[in-house]
Amino acid sequence: MKKKLKLATLWLDGCSGCHMSLVDVDERLIEVAEIYDIVFSPLVDVKDFPENVDVTLLEGAISTDEDVEMVKRVRKSTKTLIAFGDCAVTSNVPSMRNHFKLEDVFKRGYLETTPGNDIIPDEKIPKLLEKAYPVHHFVHVDVFLQGCPPSADNIFYTLVEIAEGRTPELSLRTRFG
Amino acid sequence: MSSSVKIKTLTIDERQVGAREDQTILEVARENGIKIPTLCYLKGLSPYGGCRMCIVEIAGSPKLLPSCMTTVEEGMVVSTNTDRIKKYRKNLLELYFSERNHVCSVCASNGYCELQTMAQKVEMSHVHFPYMYPHLGVDATHERYVLDHNRCIACTRCVRVCDEIEGAHTLDIKDRGIDVRIITDLDHPWGESETCTQCGKCVHVCPTGALIERGKSVGEMSKRKQLLPYLTKMREAHE
Numbered sequence: 001m002k003k004k005l006k007l008a009t010l011w012l013d014g015c016s017g018c019h020m021s022l023v024d025v026d027e028r029l030i031e032v033a034e035i036y037d038i039v040f041s042p043l044v045d046v047k048d049f050p051e052n053v054d055v056t057l058l059e060g061a062i063s064t065d066e067d068v069e070m071v072k073r074v075r076k077s078t079k080t081l082i083a084f085g086d087c088a089v090t091s092n093v094p095s096m097r098n099h100f101k102l103e104d105v106f107k108r109g110y111l112e113t114t115p116g117n118d119i120i121p122d123e124k125i126p127k128l129l130e131k132a133y134p135v136h137h138f139v140h141v142d143v144f145l146q147g148c149p150p151s152a153d154n155i156f157y158t159l160v161e162i163a164e165g166r167t168p169e170l171s172l173r174t175r176f177g
Numbered sequence: 178m179s180s181s182v183k184i185k186t187l188t189i190d191e192r193q194v195g196a197r198e199d200q201t202i203l204e205v206a207r208e209n210g211i212k213i214p215t216l217c218y219l220k221g222l223s224p225y226g227g228c229r230m231c232i233v234e235i236a237g238s239p240k241l242l243p244s245c246m247t248t249v250e251e252g253m254v255v256s257t258n259t260d261r262i263k264k265y266r267k268n269l270l271e272l273y274f275s276e277r278n279h280v281c282s283v284c285a286s287n288g289y290c291e292l293q294t295m296a297q298k299v300e301m302s303h304v305h306f307p308y309m310y311p312h313l314g315v316d317a318t319h320e321r322y323v324l325d326h327n328r329c330i331a332c333t334r335c336v337r338v339c340d341e342i343e344g345a346h347t348l349d350i351k352d353r354g355i356d357v358r359i360i361t362d363l364d365h366p367w368g369e370s371e372t373c374t375q376c377g378k379c380v381h382v383c384p385t386g387a388l389i390e391r392g393k394s395v396g397e398m399s400k401r402k403q404l405l406p407y408l409t410k411m412r413e414a415h416e
Binding site for chain 1: 278
C-alpha cells in the first residue's frame with residue numbers, strides 16, 4: 001500500500017466556511033482518508049502543529065501576531081502550502097476593517113455593539129494587527145485555491161492532483177467570490 | 178459603405194484580414210472572431226482607451242497600443258496574445274484589485290462581474306502587489322441606485338452612457354490616476370442631483386458592482402447587457 005501523505009488544515013481569520021466545504025466532499029472523504037492522514041486540524045484533537053507535513057490547507061486571513069507566528073511555523077513544516085479560500089488568497093471579508101483605525105474597530109466590536117460593556121480586552125488574547133493580510137503577504141504560497149468558499153469539487157480535485165504529484169489547474173475552475 | 182472609404186489589409190495573429198480604413202484594430206479583430214479582452218470598451222459608446230486590457234503588439238513599434246483606439250494601417254502586423262501582453266494584462270488586473278476594495282464574496286454583482294470574470298480569463302491566481310485598502314465611500318443617497326467607489330474601476334462607461342446616450346451628463350470624473358473618482362453633478366450627492374433622469378443606463382453598463390440598483394443583495398445584481406446594443410440599433414434605425 002502506498003504511504004499516506006500528511007494533511008493539515010488550519011483555520012485562522014475566516015468563518016470556517018472553507019472547512020464546511022471540505023466536509024462537503026461527502027463520501028469522497030473516504031477517498032481523501034485513503035490518500036491522506038489528517039495530522040492537524042480543527043477537526044482533530046492535536047495541539048501542536050507537527051513537522052514534515054505534506055499538504056496544508058490554510059483557511060483565513062492573517063490578522064493577529066499569533067497568526068503571523070503560526071503561518072511562519074506552518075510554512076517551515078509544510079511541503080505544499082495551499083491558500084484555502086478567498087480570505088487566505090485576498091484577505092477578503094476580514095480586510096473590510098482595514099481602512100478603519102484599529103481603535104475604531106475595537107470600539108465597534110466591543111463597545112458599540114455590546115450595550116453595557118465598557119471593557120476592551122487587551123490581555124491574554126492575540127494582538128490584532130493594524131490590518132488583515134492575505135497569507136502570501138508573509139510566506140510563500142504554493143497553490144491558491146480561490147472561492148468563498150471553494151467548492152467541494154475543487155477541494156477534492158486539488159487534494160487528489162497534489163497527491164498524484166501534479167500541479168492542480170485551477171485558473172479556469174475557480175474564481176473569487 | 179460609400180465608395181470613398183478605402184480598404185486596408187493587415188495581419189492579426191497571423192491571419193490576413195480586410196478592414197475599412199476608419200476601423201480600429203479591436204473592431205476588425207472582433208469581426209473576424211479574434212478575441213481581445215476589454216473592460217472600458219463598450220460597443221455603442223465612444224472608445225476611451227482607459228482600461229488597457231485591449232493592448233496589442235504591432236510589429237515595428239516597441240510600445241503596446243490599445244486596440245480600441247488604434248486605427249488600422251495597410252500592412253500592419255498585429256499580435257493580440259503574446260506572452261508579453263499576457264503578462265501586462267495580468268499585472269494590470271492585479272493593480273485594479275489592489276487599488277480598491279473589491280471584496281467579491283459580498284458584492285451584489287458576484288457572479289455577474291466583468292472584473293471577476295476577467296481575473297479568471299487572464300489566469301490571475303492572486304494579487305502580487307500589496308493591497309492599498311483605501312477608505313472610500315458609498316453614495317446611497319439616490320432613491321433607486323447606489324454608487325460604491327470601493328468597486329469602481331474608473332472605466333467611465335457610466336459617464337459616457339449618461340452623456341452620449343441619455344444626454345444628461347450627470348456623471349463625470351474628478352482627479353487623476355489613483356485618485357480618480359466618479360462624481361455626480363458638481364461632486365454633490367447623487368440623491369440631490371437635478372440632472373439625473375433616473376434612467377439607470379449607468380447601472381446596466383457598469384462592468385462591476387460599483388453601480389447597482391438599491392436593495393440588491395449579494396449575487397443579485399445581474400446587468401441587462403443587451404440594453405446598449407438595443408438602444409444603439411434603434412437609434413440607427415431612426416437615423
